[in-house]
Amino acid sequence: MNEHILEMKNISKRYGGIYALKNANLSLKAGEVLCLCGENGAGKSTLMKILAGAETPSEGDIYMKGEKVSITKPTDSFQLGISMVHQELIQIEEMTVAENIYVGRYQTKCGLIDKKALRSKTKALMEQLGIYFEPDSLIKQYSVAHRQLIEIVKALSHDASIIIFDEPTAALTLEETNTLYKIVRKLKEKGIAVILISHRMEDIYAVGDRVVVLRDGENSGEGLVAETTVEDIVKMMVGRKMTQQFPEKTNKIGETVFEVKNVSNRNISNVSFTLRKGEVLGIAGLVGAGRTELLRAIFGVDGCSGEMYLNGRRIENESPIAALKKGFAFLPEDRKDQGLIQHQSILQNTILSVLKKISHFSFINRKKENDITDYYIDELRIRSFGRNMQVQRLSGGNQQKVVLAKCLAPEPDILLLDEPTRGVDVGAKAEIYKIINTLATKGLSIIVVSSEMTELLGISDRLIVMHEGHVSGELGMEEASEETIMKLAISHGTA
Amino acid sequence: MKDMNKENLWNKMKKSKYFELVGLICLIIVFSGIVQARSGNFLTVHNLGNILKEIVVYGILACALAFPLINGTFDLSISSTSALGGTVCALMVTDGLYGVKTNLAGAVVGAVVFCAVIGAMNGIVVAKTKIDPFIVTLGTQTAVRGLVYIVSKNTAVTNLPNEFKALSKSEVLGISISVWILVIVFLLMAVILGKTSYGRKIYAIGGNYQAAYLSGINVSAVRFSTYVISGGLSAIAGILSTARVGSATPNAGTGYETIAISACAIGGVALSGGKGLTIGVFLGALLMGMITNGMNLMYIGSNWQYVVRGVLMILAVFYSQWFSRISARETKEKK
Numbered sequence: 001m002n003e004h005i006l007e008m009k010n011i012s013k014r015y016g017g018i019y020a021l022k023n024a025n026l027s028l029k030a031g032e033v034l035c036l037c038g039e040n041g042a043g044k045s046t047l048m049k050i051l052a053g054a055e056t057p058s059e060g061d062i063y064m065k066g067e068k069v070s071i072t073k074p075t076d077s078f079q080l081g082i083s084m085v086h087q088e089l090i091q092i093e094e095m096t097v098a099e100n101i102y103v104g105r106y107q108t109k110c111g112l113i114d115k116k117a118l119r120s121k122t123k124a125l126m127e128q129l130g131i132y133f134e135p136d137s138l139i140k141q142y143s144v145a146h147r148q149l150i151e152i153v154k155a156l157s158h159d160a161s162i163i164i165f166d167e168p169t170a171a172l173t174l175e176e177t178n179t180l181y182k183i184v185r186k187l188k189e190k191g192i193a194v195i196l197i198s199h200r201m202e203d204i205y206a207v208g209d210r211v212v213v214l215r216d217g218e219n220s221g222e223g224l225v226a227e228t229t230v231e232d233i234v235k236m237m238v239g240r241k242m243t244q245q246f247p248e249k250t251n252k253i254g255e256t257v258f259e260v261k262n263v264s265n266r267n268i269s270n271v272s273f274t275l276r277k278g279e280v281l282g283i284a285g286l287v288g289a290g291r292t293e294l295l296r297a298i299f300g301v302d303g304c305s306g307e308m309y310l311n312g313r314r315i316e317n318e319s320p321i322a323a324l325k326k327g328f329a330f331l332p333e334d335r336k337d338q339g340l341i342q343h344q345s346i347l348q349n350t351i352l353s354v355l356k357k358i359s360h361f362s363f364i365n366r367k368k369e370n371d372i373t374d375y376y377i378d379e380l381r382i383r384s385f386g387r388n389m390q391v392q393r394l395s396g397g398n399q400q401k402v403v404l405a406k407c408l409a410p411e412p413d414i415l416l417l418d419e420p421t422r423g424v425d426v427g428a429k430a431e432i433y434k435i436i437n438t439l440a441t442k443g444l445s446i447i448v449v450s451s452e453m454t455e456l457l458g459i460s461d462r463l464i465v466m467h468e469g470h471v472s473g474e475l476g477m478e479e480a481s482e483e484t485i486m487k488l489a490i491s492h493g494t495a
Numbered sequence: 496m497k498d499m500n501k502e503n504l505w506n507k508m509k510k511s512k513y514f515e516l517v518g519l520i521c522l523i524i525v526f527s528g529i530v531q532a533r534s535g536n537f538l539t540v541h542n543l544g545n546i547l548k549e550i551v552v553y554g555i556l557a558c559a560l561a562f563p564l565i566n567g568t569f570d571l572s573i574s575s576t577s578a579l580g581g582t583v584c585a586l587m588v589t590d591g592l593y594g595v596k597t598n599l600a601g602a603v604v605g606a607v608v609f610c611a612v613i614g615a616m617n618g619i620v621v622a623k624t625k626i627d628p629f630i631v632t633l634g635t636q637t638a639v640r641g642l643v644y645i646v647s648k649n650t651a652v653t654n655l656p657n658e659f660k661a662l663s664k665s666e667v668l669g670i671s672i673s674v675w676i677l678v679i680v681f682l683l684m685a686v687i688l689g690k691t692s693y694g695r696k697i698y699a700i701g702g703n704y705q706a707a708y709l710s711g712i713n714v715s716a717v718r719f720s721t722y723v724i725s726g727g728l729s730a731i732a733g734i735l736s737t738a739r740v741g742s743a744t745p746n747a748g749t750g751y752e753t754i755a756i757s758a759c760a761i762g763g764v765a766l767s768g769g770k771g772l773t774i775g776v777f778l779g780a781l782l783m784g785m786i787t788n789g790m791n792l793m794y795i796g797s798n799w800q801y802v803v804r805g806v807l808m809i810l811a812v813f814y815s816q817w818f819s820r821i822s823a824r825e826t827k828e829k830k
Contacts, residue, residue: 324711338709341702341769352699352710355692362691406710
């Protein structure tokens with residue numbers, strides 16, 4: 001039975017009395033791309049952390065090529081040929097590409113680092129994958145996508161036989177994603193086994209051979225990708241059949257409430273559009289098209305020229321404070337860095353924008369803040385141990401709901417959502433879609449920026465597409481499809 | 496289900512924000528026990544009063560530091576600023592500060608305002624530029640110390656009127672006025688940090704200033720204000736120090752910023768910001784005072800006091816992290 005290069009048998013991990021993993025099994029063949037799926041909190045990350053030596057299992061054994069191995073620290077894992085490309089890249093920004101790849105393992109000559117050897121070795125590795133980055137350039141000037149590729153080169157430099165990817169495509173554009181797929185296929189050709197953690201079905205069907213699904217720390221199913229449908233996977237993940245991911249639209253669209261005319265700054269140019277009451281306006285485009293920058297300009301984070309009209313009156317949002325006062329709310333794309341105060345409680349995060357409203361002569365009204373927080377915990381179904389729980393202990397989906405609660409607490413009229421479902425599992429995504437629909441039905445006007453086209457197609461009433469800072473087109477839902485969006489997103493078209 | 500109540504109580508305790516202080520309280524109890532056993536007169540009312548009197552100056556300086564610290568910045572200039580406050584106040588009631596002479600109340604107000612202005616200058620630079628607050632206040636620490644020498648013309652201000660010295664010497668209800676002031680400062684800080692929206696903003700900015708900014712909090716204004724508070728409180732500490740010693744020396748308070756940092760760190764204030772309780776800062780300052788006092792009672796020289804103080808500080812921070820890990824454990828999200 002030695003065709004498996006890796007077998008994890010009956011792995012359990014307990015934190016106190018709670019099982020994060022319960023008798024989980026996983027096997028892997030050389031040259032295989034295994035997709036590991038499951039909702040947030042299902043135990044995927046824990047299982048992979050055990051494999052990478054960041055956590056030790058409470059029970060269970062790991063076998064490599066039939067032999068039992070013990071992995072208690074990250075170096076054990078490296079030596080066994082296991083590398084992990086993390087979701088949040090851990091690289092040293094002020095060092096060069098080559099230095100990052102060989103960090104801690106520099107070849108020396110007379111006690112000094114042999115830069116020439118370093119450079120040529122790095123180049124050779126990159127050649128194997130058919131990519132090229134200047135070995136001497138600083139890592140900080142590269143985008144997330146490029147850094148990820150550099151991280152893969154690093155894994156190769158360790159002679160890895162197993163490479164683990166943790167949600168590699170979450171932050172990538174379509175083009176970058178395709179490049180990554182290509183690289184994964186190359187790794188496969190070289191006989192390297194790949195474990196891919198991903199929420200995105202596209203990833204699974206593009207490169208996956210086999211899919212293993214975890215639910216509540218246990219194996220809930222597996223199968224060959226070719227024989228498994230999306231519905232099957234979703235069913236294994238959530239334990240119920242998800243007939244419809246997107247809610248039926250119930251919102252009624254009213255008059256124009258907000259208008260943007262020729263808004264420009266360093267990243268966007270001459271953007272104009274209108275937004276109506278109760279409308280969900282989707283903004284599509286590739287990463288770097290200026291979508292986030294547009295929302296930031298509207299919300300007063302970055303300055304801009306041009307005109308904005310709210311209910312027909314000219315307004316100027318010179319800062320987020322001013323924007324909030326006028327009834328805008330903004331959910332940033334990066335909830336960890338911009339959305340939440342990680343080590344503070346759900347309550348402390350939820351009431352951030354309404355401090356004034358809930359205090360009397362600057363003294364906070366405890367009852368009011370508790371009531372507001374409990375209301376949103378209930379309304380948005382935030383699953384927690386109560387309002388005083390630290391947000392960093394919540395799953396991604398529930399964290400996102402806390403950011404949403406913070407945005408909703410001031411009862412805004414116009415909601416700006418930047419990637420509202422990034423890093424959120426399927427179940428929570430469906431819930432967020434439902435919340436968006438409910439809010440629009442209540443009369444909120446919502447702008448959603450998203451890189452997931454299916455999502456935009458599922459929840460929007462109208463779409464605008466951006467390309468290199470311009471609006472390259474506007475689409476009604478009857479004419480919108482992945483193809484029409486893509487065409488506008490890639491080429492500088494006119495509508 | 497049977498022991499639900501018991502478990503709930505334990506869990507409630509663990510989840511309480513005060514749980515982290517358990518380690519510090521244990522340290523204080525153990526230390527008190529040891530000193531009491533060795534010397535016998537540590538835990539007397541009289542001696543505890545002495546300890547409180549000893550911690551007045553750096554207790555208030557710890558408060559002065561805690562505001563910027565919780566806000567995610569730093570203030571190294573508090574020691575120099577306190578010396579400036581003491582000197583200005585002393586000059587105004589004796590020879591006069593460049594001709595300005597007032598009564599004690601006027602001098603106190605004058606010194607506090609003067610130092611608040613120094614704090615405001617720190618605040619403007621920190622809030623409006625991207626220079627690291629550590630560097631900014633390291634600079635002002637030196638510059639302000641220079642100002643103290645200039646203002647005092649390199650000499651100590653002596654011949655303080657008795658009413659000035661009385662701030663430290665005379666007692667109300669058996670407790671020194673300076674201790675009352677210490678208590679009031681801590682109570683005010685507890686109210687501001689714990690009960691007001693301003694306090695919440697300080698924590699929010701310290702926790703994640705980007706998130707705070709995008710949530711409509713005026714980050715610059717709050718940052719600025721914490722430095723003004725820091726300057727004002729430093730002045731009060733300096734005045735009380737002057738009252739206690741009986742004179743304002745230009746090099747007063749040198750090195751006190753390290754003691755204030757220690758007290759804050761022992762008390763669980765995160766140097767990265769966003770975290771820290773008033774009661775923790777108080778207990779931190781108290782432990783520092785107890786170490787000095789207790790070791791004096793045990794006839795252990797000041798050289799060893801430094802060693803013990805350093806070791807205990809690291810131990811205290813270790814415990815507070817340990818207890819916060821315990822409180823984090825098992826409160827993972829239920830599924």
